[in-house]
Amino acid sequence: MSDIGKVRLRIPSPIKPGDVVQVRSLVIHPMERIERDAQGKIIQKNYNYINKVTVTYLGKTVAVFDTTQSVAENPFFSFTFKATDPGQLKVEFLDTTGGRYEGTADIKFS
């Protein structure tokens, strides 16, 4: 469980200015599913799952994923962004227990 919140970003290289780059991101997270009791009734509790993923590039929001419990464990998301200037790409994951996990990558042109 200690791996919760580990974020991995994979960015292709090399990148040229103006390229539309497809990034793959992964976070280690249990994404708890709804549990039911013996009668099949839903157990009401605060399930721990990621409900928001925000991608920012050069301080601007590029994509936001609002997610539900129908997303798989250790969720993987991919998205694109247009690389215009060197700078930081940040992917931030928020879960329902207030957890905040982020991964960053420096975008450089070769």
Added chain:
Amino acid sequence: MGEPAGERGVRRGTIVTEGGRVSRRTALIALSALGVAAAGGLAAMPGTAQAQALGQNESVDEALKRLFGGKPMKDGAASVKLEVPLIAENGAVVPVSVSVDSPMTPTNYVKHIYVVADKNRIPVVTRVTLAPEAGRAFMGANIRLGESGDVRAIVEQSDGSLLVVKREVKVTVGGCGG
């Protein structure tokens, strides 16, 4: 009921109203009114917010009605590409990707991509909000599928029009537990 609950309530409220095409201001006014109405202020808010969350236990028809309010949807087969496996051996991890032919300019871009799994107990899987800076209307994610059924991609363009594409996925082992 401390501060975190209140915060979460407000954030969820905002999310939902975007989907319901109500302005942020209206939503916030409505939310604050709720807060005032409940004598305890914050006390009633988490429950209310919970009821409005993106993912709920409901049928797919209810979900679509809640999100889009019966707006007409066009068949998007010409411009929307939904990639899902035909057969998913493990419903717990099903890769899905959606790409849309769109110029992605500030005046004409894809605003939202929704992924909806018809047979899931929580049919709305994700809503992706894109900015023109994304360069291409694309999203990919690993989702869960409870049983065989349709997976839909619903694309909302910046002019408000909706496109839908659906594909059937056969699931050998369901991934939603229960």
